[in-house]
Amino acid sequence: MLADIGVLPGSSRYYHEADSFTQSCLYFTPHAGDYRCNREYEVARDHLDVCQLILVDDGQLSVEYGGESRVAPAGSLVLLDCRRPHRYAAASDELRMRWFHFVGAGSEAYTNLITQTHGVILPVDPEGKIEACFSEILAAAQKQDMNMHTVSVHIHTLLALLAQLPEQTRKSEIEQVIDRSAAYIETHFGDADLSNESLAHMSALSSCYFIRQFKNIRGITPHQYIQTVRIRSARQMLSTTSRSIEEIADICGFSNASHFIMVFKRMTGITPLQFRMMWR
The missing domain is CATH 2.60.120.280 (Regulatory protein AraC)
Structure with a gap:
């Protein structure tokens, strides 16, 4: 194995x-x-x-x-x-x-x-x-x-x-919009107010249409993408810094440490503390 x-x-x-x-x-x-x-x-x-x-x-x-x-x-x-x-x-x-x-x-x-x-x-x-x-x-x-x-x-x-594959056509307008939204998430994941609705508003689209198109293009919903980026950043800080769980939760945009721990365990199968101990 x-x-x-x-x-x-x-x-x-x-x-x-x-x-x-x-x-x-x-x-x-x-x-x-x-x-x-x-x-x-x-x-x-x-x-x-x-x-x-x-x-x-x-x-x-x-x-x-x-x-x-x-x-x-x-x-x-x-x-x-x-x-x-x-x-x-x-x-x-x-x-x-x-x-x-x-x-x-x-x-x-x-x-x-x-x-x-x-x-x-x-x-x-x-x-x-x-x-x-x-x-x-x-x-x-x-x-x-x-x-x-x-x-x-x-x-x-x-x-x-x-x-020799046929050349791909230029990305559609909606693909470019979703790409910009994903790039925004990557750099603003620490914003606690980041949400499907705020991203849809910035894209000048209805929430339902934005969520549907994001999932069609990216394979996951905007909310799932936000959580994925936040947890990825949290994992990096847990393994490379001595910041507290509360600090990391705040930096990564979670409302509180309890919510952070719940999401982390759901997505990784272990708690943030258990993950940190694996890297000690």
Whole structure:
């Protein structure tokens, strides 16, 4: 069983080392995995010297990258240049995802080309070529004697297929409104008056329409998004500072410590004090 928080039994991770020829001439995957996760699963990094592809098989994955927050639904791919700050986390009670890191002379340039043209969250082609190629890479990674040459071909083929996807259309006006609201939540989560109604008012939309469109685009309601951001910030302060529970509750926008503790336990399964003790 993997020790990562939120990764469930039955998950697997694979490690490989490259020889000098592979390092200098080929695409290569040093790490890959097949994960089953619950809502506690989260990865946040400032920098990792690889690129990454994630295939969401079931559930939803929230992704923060390049100043934007999006939700990747089942059947979609997430492509990240991990040299840039990024965060992804389970956005559903159950999540299954397959993933691999990759490196190679053209990996960074290819990743930037694809994400600049198509975005970070990508569709899987109806013909199944992209998923089949992805599966070949994961199947090879499971073998101790992974064939570096074959894997390099599969990675290059997969990147070529993604680069040739039809260009995405410009975001609709309502998508831009929801993006601005999500960005506002990220920077104003400590405002105790932040609510569905106040966000809808700022967006010049009715509350019902705003909530419905936010959930359609982000996969969760505005209130759930607010609570998620608040708890994420609280977890960071609990693990990295000595602030009291009351202080953290106030900073994160909760009306009082009791409400904070109740929401924290509902979303993480443990109390703030228990979470802090895990990091001591």
